[in-house]
Amino acid sequence: MTEYKIALVGFGGVNRGFAQLVADRNAEWKESLGFTIKIVGVTDLFLGSIVAKDGLDAQQLVALPIEKGALAQLPGGNAEAFNETVIKHSGADIIAEATFTNPVDGEPATTFCRWALESGIHVVTTNKGPIALHGAELKALARRNQVAFEYEGAVMSGTPVIRLAKQALAGANVQGFEGILNGTSNYVLTQMKDGLAFNDAVVQAQQLGYAEADPTADVEGFDVRLKVVILANELLNARLNVSDVACSGISNISAEDIAQASANGASWKLIGSAERETDGSVRASVEARLLPNSHPLAGIAGATNAVSFNTGLLGAVTVSGPGAGRIETAFALLSDIVAIHTAHSK
Ligand SMILES: NC(=O)c1ccc[n+]([C@@H]2O[C@H](COP(=O)([O-])OP(=O)(O)OC[C@H]3O[C@@H](n4cnc5c(N)ncnc54)[C@H](O)[C@@H]3O)[C@@H](O)[C@H]2O)c1
Ligand SMILES: N[C@@H](CCO)C(=O)O
Numbered sequence: 017m018t019e020y021k022i023a024l025v026g027f028g029g030v031n032r033g034f035a036q037l038v039a040d041r042n043a044e045w046k047e048s049l050g051f052t053i054k055i056v057g058v059t060d061l062f063l064g065s066i067v068a069k070d071g072l073d074a075q076q077l078v079a080l081p082i083e084k085g086a087l088a089q090l091p092g093g094n095a096e097a098f099n100e101t102v103i104k105h106s107g108a109d110i111i112a113e114a115t116f117t118n119p120v121d122g123e124p125a126t127t128f129c130r131w132a133l134e135s136g137i138h139v140v141t142t143n144k145g146p147i148a149l150h151g152a153e154l155k156a157l158a159r160r161n162q163v164a165f166e167y168e169g170a171v172m173s174g175t176p177v178i179r180l181a182k183q184a185l186a187g188a189n190v191q192g193f194e195g196i197l198n199g200t201s202n203y204v205l206t207q208m209k210d211g212l213a214f215n216d217a218v219v220q221a222q223q224l225g226y227a228e229a230d231p232t233a234d235v236e237g238f239d240v241r242l243k244v245v246i247l248a249n250e251l252l253n254a255r256l257n258v259s260d261v262a263c264s265g266i267s268n269i270s271a272e273d274i275a276q277a278s279a280n281g282a283s284w285k286l287i288g289s290a291e292r293e294t295d296g297s298v299r300a301s302v303e304a305r306l307l308p309n310s311h312p313l314a315g316i317a318g319a320t321n322a323v324s325f326n327t328g329l330l331g332a333v334t335v336s337g338p339g340a341g342r343i344e345t346a347f348a349l350l351s352d353i354v355a356i357h358t359a360h361s362k
Pocket of ligand 2: 170172173197198199200201226227228234239339340341
């Protein structure tokens with residue numbers, strides 16, 4: 017029986033959700049997945065850090081109050097976040113990186129990933145910054161150190177689009193995609209349709225664990241831009257930088273715009289898209305579009321996301337599912353660990 021030792025870097029909504037899954041389901045995973053998980057370290061800027069090579073009680077971690085230095089309440093815990101120690105010296109086989117997404121330079125998460133990969137430790141992450149901004153470098157680093165760098169949760173949370181498109185649609189000649197790739201902005205647009213004010217809807221999305229630390233990234237399209245770069249580079253072999261993608265958001269869509277659209281049988285949606293051009297280049301954008309209600313993406317409501325892949329062989333293949341949420345995104349970390357287990361237990 018394989019036991020993976022995991023260190024959690026960032027202990028906000030997603031990694032706390034992951035600890036909850038471990039607390040609730042480790043015994044079931046032993047049977048269904050052929051492995052169990054032991055949490056050997058946690059580090060968080062706000063909560064502090066802890067290393068416990070014999071393993072931490074996942075339920076006790078979940079119950080920890082969200083207050084400064086809270087990890088110091090556990091035996092051996094510290095009120096300071098010793099990130100490097102936890103990443104390099106907790107004895108972890110896998111680092112689950114879920115700190116803030118920094119859409120400008122991907123730091124410090126990119127450094128955390130480098131530390132782990134250079135130390136021969138697998139990385140699973142839901143953080144979009146390192147992949148969109150330094151993906152090629154980190155993948156090469158992982159290959160050189162013969163470890164995995166997995167990031168299924170970076171796009172569409174727990175809905176498995178990256179591996180689905182790369183593996184199950186391999187050979188189907190993916191030429192482009194368009195999708196609703198941000199849960200918060202779609203939630204806000206849906207709530208506004210039901211009469212809620214923009215700011216109140218954003219606060220609700222924050223309370224539900226959907227929004228980024230700075231929700232401007234959600235409503236101005238910056239979060240979708242990172243996801244478009246990730247998908248285009250993964251699936252279309254594009255070499256897009258963030259600055260290559262024209263980007264606007266939903267903050268200038270008023271309640272009146274939404275009401276008028278409804279009256280005309282249409283809906284505003286924030287759409288991220290990329291398409292291969294006839295000269296082989298890839299053009300990508302993020303913008304609010306007015307979709308007729310007959311459009312397959314028009315009815316996608318709340319924090320649900322959907323992406324439609326334009327394939328040469330099958331035409332449009334559309335996948336829809338949770339686009340944000342703590343447990344939903346924690347599931348993506350589990351699916352990355354399953355991928356590591358499958359690849360490394362052959
Ligand atoms: N919540 C979702 O629905 C969702 C979905 C997909 C991807 N993501 C991504 O997953 C990551 C985590 O999301 P979340 O909802 O858990 O965020 P969160 O804000 O709840 O938690 C992030 C945690 O990281 C910690 N942190 C920040 N900087 C740190 C540093 N330098 N060192 C150590 N700890 C640090 C914070 O203190 C915080 O507790 C983000 O990058 C987010 O974009 C989130
Ligand atoms: N803030 C992001 C989280 C998922 O990446 C969203 O709302 O889609």
